[in-house]
Amino acid sequence: MQEQKIELYKGPAGGWGALRSVTNALLKQDIALKGAKTLLSANQPDGFDCPGCAWPDRNHASTFEFCENGVKAVAAEATARRAGPELFDRYTVAELAKQSDFWLEDQGRLTHPMVYDAASDKYVPIAWDDAFALIARHLNTLPDPNQAVFYTSGRASNEAAFLYQLFVREYGTNNFPDCSNMCHEPSGSGMRPQIGVGKGTVTLHDFELADAIFIFGQNPGTNHPRMLGELRQAHKRGAKIVSFNPLRERGLERFADPQDKLEMATLSSTEISTHYYQLRVGGDLAAVKGMMKHVIEREDRGDQVLDLGFIAEHTTGFAELAADLRAESWTLLEEESGLSEAQIRAAADVYCNAERTILCWGMGITQHRDSVATIQMLVNLLMLRGNIGRPGAGPCPVRGHSNVQGDRTMGIWEKPPAAFLDRLGEVFGFAPPRENGWDTVESIQAMLEGKGKVFFALGGNFAAATPDTYETWKALRQCDLTVHVTTKLNRSHIVHGREALILPCLGRTEIDVQAAGPQGVTVEDSMSMVHISSGINPPASEDLLSEPAIVARLAAATIGHRSKTPWLWLIEDYSRIRDKIEAVFDDFKDFNQRVAVPGGFRLRNTASEREWNTASKKAGFFTHAVPRDTxxxxxxxxxxxxxxxxxxxxxxxxxxxxxxxxxxxxxxxxxxxxxxxxxxxxxxxxxxxxxxxxxxxxxxxxxxxxxxxxxxxxxxxxxxxxxxxxxxxxxxxxxxxxxxxxxxxxxxxxxxxxxxxxxxxxxxxxxxxxxxxxxxxxxx
The missing domain is CATH 2.40.40.20 (Barwin-like endoglucanases)
Structure with a gap:
């Protein structure tokens, strides 16, 4: 049993501690040599994309473009441990339910499709065709397709996500709860009506040019360790880095780059944040509003800090916002932010003195009641000085899972735009459903009320990731059928419906062989870069299927009799799937050719070009009161x-x-x-x-x-x-x-x-x- 202790950590983020952690992660999974070889293919043109976070690769041909947490993700997937039928024969589900989440996943890679047997309270092996037939029977006997729920994890590839949304819409529903609903949904909801896109506008190159980088509600040292490299370089060249976080996080304080021989040899490190403000939890909106008030007050004093040309040509709503800011109370701003007026003004002066500014944020911003308003205030702050649509500046919502942004691009969304549905129906010859579907919370409520009968999850750990745990567990247990596509055992497989299936799939690191030979899949990172990922390890079991193959075979079994889509033909060669993606999305023109280039390509971002796809055709300043009823x-x-x-x-x-x-x-x-x-x-x-x-x-x-x-x-x-x-x-x-x-x-x-x-x-x-x-x- 590991010793339990609380011991102050005095070192920097990264450094020798990160290297020791990498070694331990590989040894723990019994893959020291194999793991080291695998890591040499991480984020390489002919290798796989890291299955961890969505932070972009600085150099897609750099041998060591990975981080401590990326190593843990790769090691966990490439583990030598196996969770085969013998494990399920040894334990009833009731006995598995007593184990910790850590224990469940630590059993290793799943090797066979399994079906729940109520008589024995155990999972037992099932043939793939029989599994697909069982799911198809449940789906095709539902009186209404909207009684089925189709969840998606951010680890699914573009190819898998595209086929998945196509199958589900041909089946007849838009019920697409996904991990975006639990993390960065407010980013898209806030930015789309404001600047016309739901994504960040910056690239890694912009981090080389920014004079100031503001970080709100984010802990890159743990959640996106490779981001520390960009922040370190920015600090070294003199950029100001301003962090707003209730907790003092070591990754926002100091970082020792394990690739820097001098820092490692001298046990030195680089400061990250030049300014660190520990605001109250949820105090970001008040803090940002205070910063904007200071900018307006400086302009009123004649300092000329506003970009009046940008405001006049590209925006609406400025006069209303400025009037609201002038009238705002500093007492209220201090009370609700937890910062002093002097602190807020000092942060605002950093912004005013920077020619080019990037604002980054994570789930410390998005998982609040007033998160959409907070994000719109962040974008307001950027627009005051024209910091959208020019080099070295812009909004940067930092997504979590490796392809959560790509899944949304591919159409995993319960509220699909009409234009997308029109094109999808035209390309594939069917009439997509037009009614909005359920998001994650709405899906749980629907299952609790008996409206959701079948739950299908493409990856993830729904039972553990969702809120109100025991209500969620009740909801899942009321389903007629629950199905999980996964690489490892987790809590969601234990909290199951009356009938249940576990369908094991290939991991990102594994070779995916189809009729045309080994295949690669594509992913999109947080900065709209799309690149290919090809596994290099033999599959953990010969009984595994790829995610695209699982989706296509399920579609063929469920709607093949009425669908015009050649499901099984598409998965023979994934370039065929990419051709269909190109046919639906204009931004993917010449998809196969462009993704073959090392590093891939960047999707167009209209806001970064100062083209505003909003109702007014301009970017909008949105005015929000400081919330006092949270x-x-x-x-x-x-x-x-x-x-x-x-x-x-x-x-x-x-x-x-x-x-x-x-x-x-x-x-x-x-x-x-x-x-x-x-x-x-x-x-x-x-x-x-x-x-x-x-x-x-x-x-x-x-x-x-x-x-x-x-x-x-x-x-x-x-x-x-x-x-x-x-x-x-x-x-x-x-x-x-x-x-x-x-x-x-x-x-x-x-x-x-x-x-x-x-x-x-x-x-x-x-x-x-x-x-x-x-x-x-x-x-x-």
Whole structure:
């Protein structure tokens, strides 16, 4: 058993600690030599794209273009361990349900398609054709195609996602919940009406030119480690890097590049942030509004900091925004941001003094109730000085999973544009459904209400990734059939419907051989670069199918009798799929030729060309009030109205450094000083004292909500940490049960996992309320 300890980490991000972690990751999966060889093909023209994050490759021909977390992802996929039929013969599902998420995935790669046998409470092998026939029978006997739900993970390739959305729409529904619904949906929802695109406008080259880079709600040291290389170089050439984050994160402070021989030899490092502002959780909108107020005030004093030419030629709504900013109260801005007026003005001066500015953000911005408004305020800030559509400047929403942006480009969206449906129907000879489908939260609600009968997941770990865990588990258990396409065992396979299938697929690192020979797939990164990915390892089992093959064979079995699409012909050679993608999307003209070039190609971004595909044909300044009725505001008022002397904290959920999304690689969070454990809550030392507790005491966390439902997560260790008073942080998925299903971002539907109002109570060791909640949910 690994020792549990809390120990202050004093080193930089990266450095020797990252190299040791890489070695341990390879040794742990029993693939030291194979893993090292595999990594030499990561992000190479003739190799595979890293299955980790969506940060772009600086040089797609660089031998060592990978990072610590990328190594963990590759090692986990290339592991020598196998989870074959013998594993499922050894354990009932009830017994598997008692295991941790870490244990489940640590069993290794799945090798055979498996079907749930209710009589024995075990998964047993099933032939592929029989599996497809079972799914087709369920789908074709539904009275309404809209009773089926089709989830998509961001790891699916462009080819798989395109075939998937085509099959589902030919089947007859737009029910496409996907991981975007839980992360960057507000980015698209905010930017599309404002500047005409839902993606960032910058490239890596812009990072070489920016005078200032602002980072909001993002921890690149853990979530996008390769981004630290760009920030390091920017800092070295004199760019200002301004970070807004409630937590002090080591990756935003200092970084030692493992590829820099001098830094490694001298144990030195490079400072990252020149300015670091620890605002309150959810205080970003107020902080950004304060920065804009300062810009307007400087302009009113005659400083000429606005780009009046850009504003006049390219925008609407400026006068209304400026009037609102002039009238805004500094007292309110300070109170809601958690920063002083002086701090906000200092950050704004950095912006005013920079000719070219990039604004980056992550899920610390998007997983809040007012995330869409916050993102529109960030874009407002950029437009005040013309920082969109010129080199070295622009918005940069940093996506998570490796192809989450590409999946949306391919049509994985529950609210598809009419023009896309028109073209899809024209190319494939059918009438696509026009009714909007369900997003992730709506799908869970539909399954709870009995409206969703069949749940199919192309990758991911839906049961662990989603909010309101036990409600989600109830929803999945009420389905007639649940199906998961996956590489490894995870919680979602244990929380299943009345009938259930596990369909094992090839990983990104593995050779995909079809009729025409070995195939490559394509992915799109956070900066709209599309490139090819070709596996180099033999498949973990001869019984695995690729994701495109699974989708095509399922489509043939389900709608082949009425579809004009040559499903099985398309997967003989993936270039045929890309030809069809080109036929549907103008931006993919000459797709096969362009993607054959090392590094691939960039999709057109109209906003970066100052072409605004908005209703007004201009970019829009949008005015928003500082929110004073957030869930935390309401919860504190609810407690006060009852005369209770109870502190309501705002909880943000976060990843550890040994984690990617819901995949747990280990139990250490090196940069935050947590080792051998995950049930910890980071809290200000003064708040611990006010609670009458001590650092290291155990507490239970309870959500304060107004629907009468009890939500709690039990037995978390208090860890004194540098975080604003009134805010706490803890890891997901352990804290997902605390996120109410009804708590979503306005105009986007994203769960508000970064701003949950909670109270802390001393842990009651003799009462396992968590177990009681699980029992209520029908969970073993």
């Amino acid at each position: 869930p935390s505001h309401k919860a504190r008022e609810q407690v006060r109205s009852r005369g209770l002397d109870t502190t309501v904290f705002t909880l943000l959920t976060t990843r550890s450094h040994d984690q990617y999304n819901t995949t747990i690689y280990g139990h250490d969070d090196r940069y935050r000083g947590v080792f051998g454990q995950r049930r910890v809550v980071f809290i200000n030392a003064a708040d611990i004292k006010q609670l009458g507790l001590k650092d290291g005491d155990w507490v239970d966390i309870k959500t304060v909500w107004d629907d009468g439902q009890q939500r709690r997560a039990d037995k978390f260790k208090l860890v004194a940490y540098n975080i604003p008073r009134g805010d706490i942080a803890a890891y997901y998925p352990e804290t997902n049960p605390l996120v109410p299903l009804s708590s979503v971002a306005l105009n986007a539907g994203t769960p508000t996992s970064k701003s949950i109002p909670v109270v802390l109570v001393p842990h009651a060791a003799d009462v396992d309320a968590g177990a009681a909640l699980k029992a209520d949910a029908g969970v073993a």
